Amino acid sequence: MELRHLHYFIAVAEELHFGNAAKRLHMSQPPLSQQVRQLEEELGVSLFSRTSRSVALTPEGAAFLEDARDILQRTELAVKRVQAVANGEEGLLRVGFMGYALMTGYPQAIREFRQRYPKVRLELWEFSTAHQLRMIAADELDVGLISCVRGVPMKLDSLLFRKEPFMLCIPEGHPLAELEAVPLARLAGVPLILFPRKAHPMLYDALIASFRNAGVVAEVVQSVARIETGKALVAAGLGCSIHPASVSAAMRPGVVYRPLIGDMPSPELRVVWKKDNLSAALSLFLEEVRLYRDEV
Known part of the structure; x- marks a missing residue:
């Protein structure tokens, strides 16, 4: 059985006349x-009871008509949906990001994409750089926003989203806060x-190297995965922390930010995806992201 058979049957069932159905079908x-x-x-x-003067549906024909219409519909x-997926207007897009990316234009890019393509289902995941890279390599994530200083793995394409210096987060009243x-x-x-280090190994190693080049041994007393946790510990006077400059936009009582002077790496926020990812939805997402990245 082919779809054309269903078209022929429905035409005859609706016309109840083979001649009229043939004209309708241009045959x-x-x-x-x-x-x-x-x-x-x-x-x-x-499917039909036929006489020399009339054509009528049999009970079997009447039942089959309902299903035939449903099949064609x-x-x-299905055709419209697969075409929408091919055009990037429908489907699934799995998007990763780091916590402090929320302080950049990345959320606005996601919001605009969602409004422009509401039939694309977005799955949003907050993970570290290392975790996102593993997920992209395993085809568990389509695109991510990572922090790096020396480029990205060879199997990935990337788009520079933002480049910014490090800032020092200092407890209020600390002698360094006077500078x-x-x-x-x-x-x-x-x-x-x-x-x-396991969260952002490239960035961590570059930061520690900058201390070493300045003749300073970094005295790391605590590692924290979340920036807000680090700020809370700084406010409590447990030490100072180092963050990308965009983090200073979200102020917290008890801390102040100061620029760092010296040969320091400049963290890059890069949007990354697999080179062989040909998803149309991803292409449309990257178009939206380009509108919100810093001028580079």
């Missing part, structure tokens, strides 16, 4: 009659609260 009557007869033989039932919907900017050498002996 001659004998081939139409033959195709309907083939359909009946395949089904093993008579579902087929049309307008803090030289890296002044952090010798200062307790530091940093993000875990």
Whole structure:
């Protein structure tokens, strides 16, 4: 059975006249009659009762008409849906990001994409750089926003979203808070609260290397995965922390931010995805992201 057989059958069932149905289908009557007869033989039932003067649906034909219409309707919907997916207007897009990305234009890009393409189902995941890279490699994530300083793995494409300096987060009343900017050498002996290396290994290693090049041994007393936790510990006087500059936009009582002076890495926020990811929805998402990235 082919879809054309259903079209032929429905036309005859609605016209109850083979001649009129043939005109409607832009074909001659004998081939139409033959195709309907083939359909009946395949089904093993008579769909029409025929006389020399009339055509009527049999009870089996009436039941089959309802299902035939449903099949064609579902087929049309399936065609429209697969075309929408091919155009990126429907489907699933799995989007990763780091916590402090919420303080950039990334959420606005996601919001605009959702409004523009409401039939694309977005799954949003907050993970560290290392976790996002593992998920993208395993095809568990379509696109992520990571922090890095020396590029991205070769199997990934990337788009620079934002580049910014590090800032020092200091407890209020700390001697370093009296400075307008803090030289890296002044952090010798200062307790530091940093993000875990396993979360952002490239960034962590570059930061520690900058301390070493300045002749300073980084005195890391605590590792915290969440920036807000680090700020709370700084406010409690447990030490100072180092964050990308965008984090300072969300102020917290008890802490102040100062620029760092010295040969420091500049963290890059990069949107990353697999080179062989040909998803149309991803392409549309990247178009939206480009509108909200910093001028680079």
